[in-house]
Amino acid sequence: MPGRPSSDGRPGTLPIRKATMTALLAPLRRAAAPVLFLLPMLLVFGLFSWWPIVRSVVMSLQQTNLVTAPEFVGLDNFRAVLQDPLLATAVQNTVWFALLALVIGYPVPLVLAVIMSDVRRARGLYTLLAYLPVVIPPAVAVLLWRIFYDAEPTGLFNTVLGWVGLGPVPWLEDRSWAMPSLVLEATWAAAGGTVIIYLAALVSVPPELYDAAEVDGAGVLRKIWHVTLPHLRGVMLITLILQIIGTAQVFLEPYLFTDGGPDNATLTVLLLVYNYAFQNTTGGDYGKATALSLMLAAFLACLSLVYFRVTRRWAS
Amino acid sequence: MSAVPVPVPQEPAAPASAPVRRRRGRTAEPESRGISSAYDRRVPGARVVRALVSGGLLVLLVVVALGPILWLAKSAVTPTQDTLRDPIALWPHGIDWANLRTAWVDIDLERYFANTVVIAIGSWAVQMLVAVTGGYVLSVLRPPGSRLLYGLVLGTMFVPAVVLLVPLYLTALDVPLLHVSLVNTYWGAFLPAGASAFNVAIVKRFFDNLPREIIDAARVDGCGDFRLFFSIVLPMSKPVLGVVSVFAVLAAWKDFIWPLVVLPDPAKQPLSVRLPRLANVTELDVLLAALLISCIVPIAFFLVFQRMFLRGGLEGAVKG
Numbered sequence: 001m002p003g004r005p006s007s008d009g010r011p012g013t014l015p016i017r018k019a020t021m022t023a024l025l026a027p028l029r030r031a032a033a034p035v036l037f038l039l040p041m042l043l044v045f046g047l048f049s050w051w052p053i054v055r056s057v058v059m060s061l062q063q064t065n066l067v068t069a070p071e072f073v074g075l076d077n078f079r080a081v082l083q084d085p086l087l088a089t090a091v092q093n094t095v096w097f098a099l100l101a102l103v104i105g106y107p108v109p110l111v112l113a114v115i116m117s118d119v120r121r122a123r124g125l126y127t128l129l130a131y132l133p134v135v136i137p138p139a140v141a142v143l144l145w146r147i148f149y150d151a152e153p154t155g156l157f158n159t160v161l162g163w164v165g166l167g168p169v170p171w172l173e174d175r176s177w178a179m180p181s182l183v184l185e186a187t188w189a190a191a192g193g194t195v196i197i198y199l200a201a202l203v204s205v206p207p208e209l210y211d212a213a214e215v216d217g218a219g220v221l222r223k224i225w226h227v228t229l230p231h232l233r234g235v236m237l238i239t240l241i242l243q244i245i246g247t248a249q250v251f252l253e254p255y256l257f258t259d260g261g262p263d264n265a266t267l268t269v270l271l272l273v274y275n276y277a278f279q280n281t282t283g284g285d286y287g288k289a290t291a292l293s294l295m296l297a298a299f300l301a302c303l304s305l306v307y308f309r310v311t312r313r314w315a316s
Numbered sequence: 317m318s319a320v321p322v323p324v325p326q327e328p329a330a331p332a333s334a335p336v337r338r339r340r341g342r343t344a345e346p347e348s349r350g351i352s353s354a355y356d357r358r359v360p361g362a363r364v365v366r367a368l369v370s371g372g373l374l375v376l377l378v379v380v381a382l383g384p385i386l387w388l389a390k391s392a393v394t395p396t397q398d399t400l401r402d403p404i405a406l407w408p409h410g411i412d413w414a415n416l417r418t419a420w421v422d423i424d425l426e427r428y429f430a431n432t433v434v435i436a437i438g439s440w441a442v443q444m445l446v447a448v449t450g451g452y453v454l455s456v457l458r459p460p461g462s463r464l465l466y467g468l469v470l471g472t473m474f475v476p477a478v479v480l481l482v483p484l485y486l487t488a489l490d491v492p493l494l495h496v497s498l499v500n501t502y503w504g505a506f507l508p509a510g511a512s513a514f515n516v517a518i519v520k521r522f523f524d525n526l527p528r529e530i531i532d533a534a535r536v537d538g539c540g541d542f543r544l545f546f547s548i549v550l551p552m553s554k555p556v557l558g559v560v561s562v563f564a565v566l567a568a569w570k571d572f573i574w575p576l577v578v579l580p581d582p583a584k585q586p587l588s589v590r591l592p593r594l595a596n597v598t599e600l601d602v603l604l605a606a607l608l609i610s611c612i613v614p615i616a617f618f619l620v621f622q623r624m625f626l627r628g629g630l631e632g633a634v635k636g
Contacts, residue, residue, distance in 0.1 A: 033542060034457045041469070045446075048510070049480070051492060053483075055486070114351070115373050118350045118352050118366075119370045125374070128626065129374075130381060135615060135618040137569060139587075143595050144604075144607055148384070196625070210349060210350075220356055220362070228351055249476055277481070290482050293478070
């Protein structure tokens, strides 16, 4: 190939230079693939997770409304939130929601799973039915239940209650009924997911334990009490913590069912955050919103910490 | 437990398979058992109690879990007056198929349905890209610092998404480096969905469990990072890609609060954000038709891919 080396006139240098370039580029080329593969994760997590986390700390110390330049205000946002009379209401309501969810919602999946684990035929059908509400979009579920909760005597639930001579119940219109109504729907929507967790755990109960209990003359109920439930203790603690973490962040139900009403009876912490940021007619108060979010996050972090310490103590 | 076949039948077992299963249930398998023993089941009184409990539970599940959805399906094609007068009626006086059409066309459900599909597909694509490439780097390539990186990714699991709602919104208003606004664009819905530590973690763990001999052999044969990814790792990863996909699409379909914030323009909103607004201005029967249409896709998804949702329980059941 006569024409080729003539490009720089020195035929011998081209292969040498190519070799050195390759040697120099080798580490770069080796690094190119990991960098390229890393890019999507770095960009997406960096921009939409890590940066907002850092930013929320910064913003909680600033006066920000997007109109004027952010101004450093120290702990003023936290002070303003703590002095807001609505905060106490929101915290009380959220705690009330969590307590009701513990009483109404926590035992349901456990009982369902224990019974289902002992069903011999068509167990798949049981799990299918139990999980079905979980896949319904929450907004659809709430709108549907809002119709069920019609306070008129002809409302669906009130009709059913009427058959046994009860009601009519002002499901969502009454201060004291509103929250239990929300919890009832939330339980319906979420129980199936927990049932699956329990069912998975129930499979791992060592059969020898049941055999041993039978040798000691235990019936079905005593086997549940002395073998099944103790075996589920760890999972029950996990679902308990998960439920508390979930209920501390309840937003969709109060927002769509009652918008915090009647008379702020279902105003929850997260709804208050949302209202600070997005429902403010004078422009969003983002500083207050992030300050309250951070306090909620700190509470949830404490909860996780307690959870880890408790499980470790039980494990040892 | 008796060897329940993994693919759960959508309807009660086909007649042909029923006797087979019953026979299998009767043979006592010592290594697979539940709370009640073969002896417990033979006690005459206990059999009645067991039948009552399991039958009662089935009725309860049908009424409570399936009931509201069946009611929705019925009421979606029932005239409003019928539903109001007698909400529990098992059969409507007249079937009004036009409701579905009215909902689809007149209240523009068509558009919101299409928006939801777009958001679901876009979120799915971003989540897949991030989880698969990220999992590959963290599990297979493992450059220096990847353990720290994985820690940073997992750490975001402890920050509840809702806590980030406001700073995320302000980030979407003015994305750092790029200085564009994602508010009222679908990218605003797609991209934050990708920052799912859960996805990265399950993909990485799946890659961790791939047979290293195959990867090492490919390396010895001179397979580069890209070929290893496309020709070896991805083809072996269909199960985990399927799980991530199904959950990504369903989560996007169900999501409410983030699209509510990032897509204030009604013309761009998905069903879950738009329906509550429509609920206040739409006649009951049309609203119910709209609700039914909105949950058909998730229900169909669930029925088709039920194994992925219910595996938590069934995988163990098969293993005994």
